Amino acid sequence: MIQSFRNEKYDHKVEILTPISGQDHTYALLATYEGLAEMELQNKKMFEDEEYKELITEFFLQNIVQGSMTTQLFRTMTGLKKETNSQK
Structure with missing residues (x-):
């Protein structure tokens, strides 16, 4: 629900990553933004949104x-490219 809510309402992409090895109870929420300033702006909007705060708090x-x-x-x-012998 949180993933869908954020993807639909805010200007960033959220994915939930599940483990294929290691501790089964460990999950990651991956949020992709255009940049750090955009992350701060979207976080500010989310935590001013009463519906989101209720969802995340629960x-x-x-x-x-x-x-x-x-x-x-x-x-x-x-923009990283593989080095050739002459560039080393």
């Missing part, structure tokens, strides 16, 4: 153990 209270979450930020590395 999910956290029912499914998340306190202290078990981590947040990581990654960036894509675009």
